[in-house]
Amino acid sequence: MKPNGADRGLRAAVEELLRRYPNGIFPIVGAGDPVLRNPVQPYAGQLGDLLDATLDAMRRTMLDAPGVGLAANQIGLPLALAVMWDPGTDTSDPRERSPFACRAVINPTYQVVPSPDTGLVESRTFYEGCLSVPGYQAEVTRHRAVRFRGTDQDGTEFDEVLVGWPARIAQHETDHLAATLYVDKADLRTLATNQWLAAARSLPS
Template identity: 50%
Template sequence: MALPNEHASLAEQIERLLSAGGPLPVVAAGDPVLRRPAAPYEGQLGPALLARFVEALRLTMHAAPGVGLAAPQVGVGLRIAVIEDPAPVPDEVRVTRGRVPQPFRVLVNPSYEATGPARAAFYEGCLSVPGYQAVVARHAEVRLRGEDEHGQAFDEEFTGWPARIVQHETDHLDGVLYLDRAETRSLASNQAMAELWAEPAPLQAARALGFDLPD
């Protein structure tokens, strides 16, 4: 549990971040905050400051744009993340990737576990690793536990692309970047993705670049 002066220091850090207004600066890979496990949220910010911080995370996620953002990505080492995915994709992509709309949600102290053996591999990107994407094999189904911003506990199962999103964001809170789990031979610039590997599943990329996909 954090000491009172640590609470004050953290609150002051967030007040400074919020004072500029608008989207928050997103921290890029190489910053140590992305590699440290985030501290559990235990009321360090108080309800009003937490609500302002959550709204700033939401604004920053929308502006990026992205479908998720974790507090360490804006330099704050707390186990808080937000997700939201309107899923504006063609039907073929929606079906292949299991990408369905997700409403805005706040994840406080989340943790996940696989609920089945299946894994799915798709290209994935990250706001903290701008300009690149890589194929990551993740659990196709997970059970996510945690709380919302009001302290209400949740225990839910996610499948398809929503399962990928919650794994990606929860990993951030453990100091893990998607590159740690990626097929390194699949790494591609956004330009290469647009020109070569825009298919719903990375089958052609696997053959051309020489990496394996899960069965």
Template identity: 50%
Template sequence: MSHPPLPPVTAADLRSIVDAVLSHEVPPIVRAGHPVLRTPALPFAGQLDDAVLGLLLTTMRRVMHAAPGVGLAAPQIGIPLRIAVLEDKGVGDDDVAALRARTPLPFLAIINPRYAAGGTATAAFYEGCLSVPGYQAVVERHSEVDLTYTRSDGRSVTKRFSGWPARIVQHETDHLDGILYLDKAMSRSLADNSEHARRWAQPGIDAARLALGF
């Protein structure tokens, strides 16, 4: 069933949205069901001046840390712009780090990102989302991606990401296209956080795949 498109966001609307969000030191995270998470975000084309953009990126980083999470897209705080922040300090468990190729990802702000597969290899692991709290599900993603994006200083960059950083890149860039991780998840793998911690917190997914039938 088709739905009528949402009315376009005007420049005045966008300024009002950003001002409202930035009035909070730690703005609330938008939850699944809000239209902003299902609408492709607007390309960033200088709608915010450098000072406001810098404040927005700092605020997004603060929200990401407070959640806590390893990535946050602007629509997750209600701002329909193609901007995201990423950062992962990794994990202390060597087995988990090795199996998931979870290497640290230094803080990165990406503007107008787009990614392409860096090969044919894929990997499937549990992941969650700050906008869908309380659950995790297995998503198969590209093991490597080439990400093209603009930095906050206006420079265009293309960089390859592998392993867990590539997963974060894909998850956050998908947000900017109105895609939630559940759209790509293996539905039978869906687990409440407490069940996941109790049963499926192993580095890999073999036990969960066998028991849950996905």
């Protein structure tokens, strides 16, 4: 994406992160930090030639955590950038975790659409977590299918329909950019620690 105007403050913030964390694994901002509660700026070239380094570091940070998505405000940058992925190796998983290649997205948006296989607007409820709210998960009802639009890292526009877990990841990360955390949409009566959920899931059904 060609820059329309670099932002010295944001560039300086990225340069400092890269200096302090040369391995490209940045600290993740936790819930309570105001940067997560203010809508981000649309990306319009503010980082200039630091965009690729920023997105690469976001990928490294996400994978190291590990997680399946990370928005720029989760590393303290109020810009409409995100990275996401999911190996999705279990085709029998009721969450529909189909493989979702690691990618960066710029200025992403989503729109609810009917599921391609049923023609119906559907929702699904599953446990969900967040790298900015570590240690916990809760049930969140989200749309099963969304039309996902934005720009790839190389500046190519995309417009595609996502279904199942990829659609959930896209909604979660795009919500971050609109200052919404998953706990805002969760049924907090289902809030549980990761340890408790792991133990519960290991019990025979």
